[in-house]
Amino acid sequence: MKLKLISHALAALCIANSGQADESVLILGKGVYKDLCTNCHGVDGKGGGDIGELFAVTPPDLTKMSARNDGKFPFPKAYQIIISGQKVAGHGPLEMPVWGDYFMADALQDRGLSKSDSIDAAAGRALSVTYYLESIQE
Template identity: 50%
Template sequence: MQLKKNLAIAAVFLSASAAQAEDAAIVLGKSIYDEHCTICHGDDGKGGGQLGDLLPESPPDLTKISERSEGSFPIVRTYKVIVGGVAIPAHGGAGMPVWGRYFIADALKAEGASMVEAEQQAAGRVLSVVYYLESIQD
């Protein structure tokens, strides 16, 4: 059943224009960001979340990622940070929670997906957040 749902979603994305697909990914990314990231990074992405003061270092301003990367948004690096493969000082190593593993576990548990389906869903969720972060750059 989940495979049919994923194929239907893929068909919608493929039939839509590139701009529509990107807009849908950004909307999904914002939803995921609002649910999982605002607690530390704040509603506006500037680092003013409720738990920010409890971290070893303040969460960075996510609207300045491109600025910190010489004006170009680093899609792959941002993806790796979210998944959990890059050490970030404010997170005490690479442990921002490791969202890649969380999203995989969520798909396995909540949706009964196979490991391959869960990994694909997790990758899509993380990539949507990356697109959203790219869209909020100052």
């Protein structure tokens, strides 16, 4: 399932116009971020979420992703982390949820979509969050 989500997103990335998302994609991404990410990463993306301090590894400042990557937003890596989570060796247990599985299950159960369509919906939600993160870089 994850491989399909990643391959669908990579196809979408090849079609995307140089990292520029339209306003509707950013609105969707911001909404998903607000619903699922703010508890850990904070409303502003700087890592100051309500429960972030409880983790072995403090959630990172998501507004500095480009700065940590020589000024270029790491779009494919950010997308992959959203879909598959991130393993950080030596820093305690994995704390970030694997949102790709959540998006897929949500589309299958709550939306009543076919498996194929739910893969596309999950990839789209993850892409919208990734575009939103790109838009908040400082």
